[in-house]
Amino acid sequence: MLEVSNIDTFYGKAQALWDVSLRVDEEEIVALIGANGAGKTTLLNTISGLLRPASGSVEFLGKKIDGLAPHSIVELGISHVPEGRKLFTDMTVRENLEMGAYPYHAWKQKEETLEHVYQIFPALKEREKQLSRTLSGGEQQMLAMGRGLMSRPKLCMFDEPSYGLAPILVVEAFRAIKSLREQGITILLIEQNVRRTLEIADRAYVLENGRVVLEGACDKLLQSDYVRKAYLGI
Amino acid sequence: MDITALTSRRFLVPGLITLTVLATLPLYGSLYTVILITTILMYIILAVSWVIFSGPTGYMSLASAAFFGVGIYTAAVLMPNTGQLLPLPVVVAIAGLISGLLAVLVGALTLRLRGIYFAIFTFGLVEIIKQVLLYWEFEVTHTRGRFVVLVDNDTVFYIMLGIFVALMLTVYFIRRSKFGLALQSIGENEEAAAHTGINVTMVKVITFGISAIFMGAAGAIMATRWTYIDPYIAFNPLFSFMPVLMAIFGGMGQLYGPVIGAAIFAYLQETLQTTFPYYYMLIFGIVLVVAILYLPNGIVGLIQKLIQRWRKGGSAEQNANT
Numbered sequence: 053m054l055e056v057s058n059i060d061t062f063y064g065k066a067q068a069l070w071d072v073s074l075r076v077d078e079e080e081i082v083a084l085i086g087a088n089g090a091g092k093t094t095l096l097n098t099i100s101g102l103l104r105p106a107s108g109s110v111e112f113l114g115k116k117i118d119g120l121a122p123h124s125i126v127e128l129g130i131s132h133v134p135e136g137r138k139l140f141t142d143m144t145v146r147e148n149l150e151m152g153a154y155p156y157h158a159w160k161q162k163e164e165t166l167e168h169v170y171q172i173f174p175a176l177k178e179r180e181k182q183l184s185r186t187l188s189g190g191e192q193q194m195l196a197m198g199r200g201l202m203s204r205p206k207l208c209m210f211d212e213p214s215y216g217l218a219p220i221l222v223v224e225a226f227r228a229i230k231s232l233r234e235q236g237i238t239i240l241l242i243e244q245n246v247r248r249t250l251e252i253a254d255r256a257y258v259l260e261n262g263r264v265v266l267e268g269a270c271d272k273l274l275q276s277d278y279v280r281k282a283y284l285g286i
Numbered sequence: 287m288d289i290t291a292l293t294s295r296r297f298l299v300p301g302l303i304t305l306t307v308l309a310t311l312p313l314y315g316s317l318y319t320v321i322l323i324t325t326i327l328m329y330i331i332l333a334v335s336w337v338i339f340s341g342p343t344g345y346m347s348l349a350s351a352a353f354f355g356v357g358i359y360t361a362a363v364l365m366p367n368t369g370q371l372l373p374l375p376v377v378v379a380i381a382g383l384i385s386g387l388l389a390v391l392v393g394a395l396t397l398r399l400r401g402i403y404f405a406i407f408t409f410g411l412v413e414i415i416k417q418v419l420l421y422w423e424f425e426v427t428h429t430r431g432r433f434v435v436l437v438d439n440d441t442v443f444y445i446m447l448g449i450f451v452a453l454m455l456t457v458y459f460i461r462r463s464k465f466g467l468a469l470q471s472i473g474e475n476e477e478a479a480a481h482t483g484i485n486v487t488m489v490k491v492i493t494f495g496i497s498a499i500f501m502g503a504a505g506a507i508m509a510t511r512w513t514y515i516d517p518y519i520a521f522n523p524l525f526s527f528m529p530v531l532m533a534i535f536g537g538m539g540q541l542y543g544p545v546i547g548a549a550i551f552a553y554l555q556e557t558l559q560t561t562f563p564y565y566y567m568l569i570f571g572i573v574l575v576v577a578i579l580y581l582p583n584g585i586v587g588l589i590q591k592l593i594q595r596w597r598k599g600g601s602a603e604q605n606a607n608t
Contacts, residue, residue, distance in 0.1 A: 100481070102477075102480065121485065122480045122481065122483075123480065123483045123484055123485040123486075126481070126482065126483030127483060131481075132481050133481075134477065134478065134481055138475050138477055138478035138481065139475070139478065140470075140471050140474040140475055140478065140479075141474060141475075142474055143470070143471070143474065147467070150467070151467060151468075151471050151479075151482050151484075152482050154464070154468065154482050154483045154484050155483040158483075159464065199482065200481075202482075203482065203483055
C-alpha cells in the first residue's frame with residue numbers, strides 16, 4: 053500500500069534521514085520506534101508531503117506521491133495525526149472535526165463520518181460544543197485522532213498518540229488504534245511506549261540516527277536481544 | 287454555524303435601515319455630509335478588506351496603501367482629465383482586478399514569510415511601487431502627477447456605497463462558507479490546517495487577492511474626487527496603517543467591529559482636522575493610546591461588556607421587585 057524507497061531527507065544542510073525504506077501493507081499496523089531525534093517524525097512528514105526527500109521515492113497505492121503538496125496527499129487517503137495534537141484551539145470540538153473532513157470527497161459524507169467518529173470516541177460527542185482548548189489532554193488526543201479520521205483515510209499515521217497521557221488513557225488510545233484496524237484502516241504508528249506498541253503492531257522498524265537499523269515482525273523483535281536491551285530495558 | 291445564522295438575522299433589519307438611510311442621503315443631506323460619508327465609507331472599505339485577510343489568518347499586511355494606490359493610478363490612466371477612455375464603473379472594476387492580480391502575484395511570492403517578515407515586505411511593496419512610479423514620471427514621461435476627470439459627488443458616493451455593499455456581502459459569504467472555516471483554521475494552526483488537507487497557500491493567496499480587489503476599487507473612485515494625484519498622494523503609507531488601527535480600535539471579533547472602528551475614526555479625523563488643525567495628530571494619538579490601553583477588544587468589546595452589565599443589572603432589578 054505504502055512503499056517508501058531509499059529516501060534521504062534534509063533540513064537545510066543537515067541530513068535527517070539516510071537511505072530509509074519502509075513498506076506498509078493493507079490492513080497492517082506498522083510501528084516506527086526509536087529514540088528522540090531518530091527521524092521518526094521527519095519520516096512521517098516526508099510521507100505526508102510537508103518535507104520533500106532529496107532522493108528516493110514514496111509510492112502510495114502504486115502512485116508516486118513524493119513531490120505532491122500535503123493537501124493532495126490527504127485527498128489520496130493518507131491522514132497524518134501530528135505530534136502534539138495541533139488542534140484548532142479556538143474552535144469547538146465539532147468544528148475541529150468538520151475541518152478534518154475538508155477534502156472534497158470527505159466533505160460530502162461529513163455527517164456520516166462524524167457519527168462514526170462519535171461512536172469510536174463517545175466523549176467527543178458530549179463535548180461537541182466546547183472549545184477544544186478546554187478539553188483534557190486525553191480528550192484532546194482523541195479529538196486529534198478523530199479529526200484525522202474525518203478525511204476517511206485509507207492509511208492513518210499517528211505520531212506519538214500516547215504522549216503525555218495518563219496510563220489509563222494510554223490503554224484507551226491503543227484500544228482505539230486497534231479498533232481502527234478492524235475497520236479496515238491501515239496504520240503507521242510512532243511510539244515511545246515500545247512494549248505496548250510491539251504488542252499491537254504487526255511489524256516494526258527501528259530507527260536510529262536517521263537510519264533503519266532493524267525491522268521485522270513484532271513477535272520476533274520482542275525476542276531480539278538488541279530490542280530488549282535498548283528499548284525494553286531487560 | 288447556528289451562531290452565524292443568528293447574528294445575521296439580528297443584523298438584517300439594522301443593516302437594511304442603515305442602507306436605506308445611506309442610499310437616500312443625497313436627497314436630504316448637505317453636500318458636506320455626502321462628501322464626509324464618502325470618506326468614511328472609503329475608510330470602512332479599507333479596514334474591512336484588511337480584516338478579510340489579516341483578521342482570520344493573523345498575517346499582518348501593510349500593503350493596503352499599495353493596492354489602494356494601484357487603484358488610484360489605474361483610474362488616473364484610464365480617466366485623465368483630457369478625456370475619459372472608459373465608463374466609470376468599468377474603470378472601478380478594472381482597477382479592482384489589477385489590484386487583486388497584484389496581490390495574488392505578491393501573495394504567491396511572499397505568503398511563505400511569517401510574522402514580522404511578511405509585514406515588512408508588504409510595507410516595502412508600497413515604497414517600491416511609489417519609487418518606480420516616481421522614477422518613471424521623472425525619467426520617462428517627464429511629468430509630475432496626473433489629473434483625473436472630475437465626477438460629481440453623488441456619483442462618487444453611490445459607487446463607494448456599491449463597493450461597500452458588495453464587500454459586506456462578500457465578507458458575509460466567506461464567513462459562512464467552508465472557505466471561511468479553512469481561513470480561520472490557517473490562523474489558528476497553519477501546520478494542522480495543511481494536515482487536514484487544506485491547500486493553505488491557495489486559500490491565503492485567494493483571500494489576499496479578494497481583499498485587494500476592494501481596496502483597488504475604492505482607490506479608483508477616490509481618485510476622481512481628488513482630481514490631482516501623484517505617487518506621494520496615491521501611495522501614502524497612512525493608508526496602510528489606518529486600516530490596521532481602525533480595525534484594532536473597533537475590535538476584530540465581529541464583522542461590525544472594523545465598520546464601527548473605521549466610521550468613528552474617520553469622523554474623528556475629519557472633525558479634529560477642521561477644528562484643531564495644529565493639534566489634531568496629537569489628540570488623535572492620545573485617543574489611540576487610550577483606546578489600546580483600556581479597550582483591548584476594541585469598541586465591540588466595550589459594547590459587549592456594557593450589554594452584559596446591563597442585562598445583569600436588569601435581571602437583578604427584576605429579582606428585587608419580585
